[in-house]
Amino acid sequence: MGAFNFTPSDPSTFILMGIPGLEAAHIWISIPFSTFYIISLLGNFTLLCVVGKEQTLHKPMYLLLCMLALTDITSPTFVLPKPLGIFWFNLKGITMAGCLTQMFFLHMVSVMHSAVLVTMAFDRYVAICNPLRYATILTNAQIGKLGLICLIRAVLFILPLPLLLSQQPFCANHIIPHTQCRYTAVVKMACEDITLIRMYSLVLTLVICGFDLTVIALSYGLIIRAVLRISTREDHQKTLNTCTTHICVMLTYYTPGIFSSLTYRLGQSIAPHVHTIFAHLYLLLPPMLNPIIYGVRNKELCDKVVKYTCYRR
Template identity: 50%
Template sequence: MPRQDNLSDGNSAGSDPSVFFLSGIPGLEAMHIWISIPFCSMFTVAILGNCTLLYVIKTEASLHKPMFYFLAMLAFIDLVLSTTTMPKLLSIFWFNSKEISFNACLVQMFFLYSFYHMESCVLVAMAFDRYVAICNPLRYATILTNSVIAKIGLAALTRAVLIMVPVLFLLRRLPFCQSHVISHCYCEHMAVVKLACANTSLNNIYGIFVTLFTVGVDLTFITLSYVKILRTVLSLASKKEQLKAFSTCVSHLCAILMVYTPVVLTSIIHRFGHQVSPHVHILLATFYFLLPPMMNPIVYGVKTKQIRDRVRLLLRGKKF
């Protein structure tokens, strides 16, 4: 069968170190077609949802505010994350197209992880936005100017690139002289590192450092922002004012949970869950690049009245 041929080619690919093979989900190869149905559905919702969100924010003048600019950044990042993984993943499921060049693998890895780090940085910026809006509302317009928002976006991009460039250099120096079968749906960093026939301690140490640096530092800033927000909200006189202030943070808190929870679970399973089946780890790692892009537009669309009303008008316009 062609699936076996591909895997055998990958095991003997030492003659062509530039060619690798993505295995898909090991142990569930017979179910790839069925698994592709929810994956394709989620991908479609993510594309439609984020494109709609970007269109609404661009065309509606009342949404040209800091909070929605950050939301537009989040939508763009989610589009990149989902389109970087899903087309190749679906081609594996539908056409058994497992071959990928080493350079293409590095490019995919660069976009995946750099945009994930950007997303984490944007979530910090959104926490700061909520902090200023609730704790210092009179200075909101003067603190979060368009210039400041642009600088925050540039800083997020710069940090992501600076973090990922060493990863690519560290991978390029490794020899891959044995199996070239990547036991994953996409070019996951550790899955590629495991194929190297050399000491990978530096790669492992840097990978742990990056995870602790980005997730640790970003979550610390987000937590500090919400501690200050909580203190301010609890000091408000009426319950109505407290609920109104809290309601402006619900969408952002949902986005934080959707982005960071799969990352933490994946890290725990990868390092401590040795008895967990590989396909569970791979499915969870894949969802972390697909679930937030799908859910963020839905959560913000449902919770944000301006977006909800604009989308309703947009749909009515198309209907009539």
């Protein structure tokens, strides 16, 4: 498709350039991106439908899985349509309001996702370290309240960023060498002093990552201590098996996220297209892998998925 003249005449319009250096391969790159997205939608909607239909799965652990599935559906859905529009139709323009809205939802859902992982770690801690009180500490109603708290926290923490940026004038040609309006890309175009915005962003990152990872580490530290007190090796294995799925899901989320953030902030010698591809993998791989991991590792859930997808009773 022929290229357009993307020199913006409207100061409220930004230009998303796609994947720098790989413009000729945009169509081919869109194939794995679309495939990952479709697989993630099928997997997560299947999980939601099975848990919703099966009364025996109406338990705190599976309600947390549904929250995770919802974040896995919304995160790429808020972002992927724009890259596909660039890859397929060369639609690179985006308004300032649209850019800031995309940035808000992208980071808000990311914070929500992290909070759900923290809640799941707490769920595993209570189940292993205080099993006799599990049913009273973590009821379905309590899980609903925790989910609401996670959502409110994410909105309150992220909302100031687009609000502060909306007050900024933007310089130069409004070109973003990316497929999405990430905070780190948008803030570089601000003309005036952005010390306050950068400080808030840094504090926010330290608070969210520091708090969430500390709570997860503390939960698993207490879990390991409880496991070591178990006498038999079989009980060790059985107890640890209940945590390995959650650990795998955390690794698929935090590892590419931290790596993408570090390469963007510190890896000045890394090619721009590498930054962009890792940013997409961070958005697409965890949503695709999470339902697969839980489907394989959780026998009860796997049996119910087979029941509803492979045959009818």
